[in-house]
Amino acid sequence: MRYKNLFFDLDDTLWAFSTNAHDTFEEMYFKHGLDAYFDSFTHFYSLYQDRNAALWLEYGNGKITKEELNCQRFLHPLEAVGVGNSALAKQYSDDFFAVIPTKTKLMPHAKEVLDALAGRYNLYILSNGFRELQFQKMRSGGIHHYFKKVILSDDLGVMKPWPQIFNFALSATQSQLAESLMIGDSWEADMVGARGIGMHHAFYNVSGRSEFPFSPTYTLNDLKELIELL
Known part of the structure; x- marks a missing residue:
């Protein structure tokens, strides 16, 4: 794996x-x-x-x-x-x-994907959102229990795409860079940030973006594609 x-x-x-x-x-x-x-x-x-x-x-x-x-x-x-x-x-x-x-709405197939991956991988959240909101959002959406750790820019004082938050996430979860993958919808925060420290990255292209400054490791048009990819 x-x-x-x-x-x-x-x-x-x-x-x-x-x-x-x-x-x-x-x-x-x-x-x-x-x-x-x-x-x-x-x-x-x-x-x-x-x-x-x-x-x-x-x-x-x-x-x-x-x-x-x-x-x-x-x-x-x-x-x-x-x-x-x-x-x-x-x-x-x-x-x-x-x-x-x-609010409880999730992205298409989000729970299906998390169900499929939870038993095989260590799952973490790496978000630029505010602490007082993110945990409640996860509970409202019924997905909080899938994640072993939640890393927030609000706690660290540094936002994606800065390398410090990605390096902190690896250290805090005792994850090896070569064994880690970032999945996100923001090109500027998630893809640029992950690439900046040499982490593989999967771009969830919800906006239908057609031009890319560089080639992401993977591109997903549907979150469900992650199951097949992995």
């Missing part, structure tokens, strides 16, 4: 973050009456997503704190339509974070 240790990203690799987030945002949008300020939920969500992506890059590069990230990304859509109501943004944010980790 070539690999002994499988490191999984969580959001949009196993737990359906994009779907669960969209559902939660829409619930909070109507709960807090934001339809009074925006043309539609799509209008609000597009404003949020554009700014959120940029803020996560700044956070990953250490330019802003976690608190600044969460404050700015929820306030931005309101400010964009002339409603600089920081109290409303804070209330929306608090409710969003209370609800989203209770």
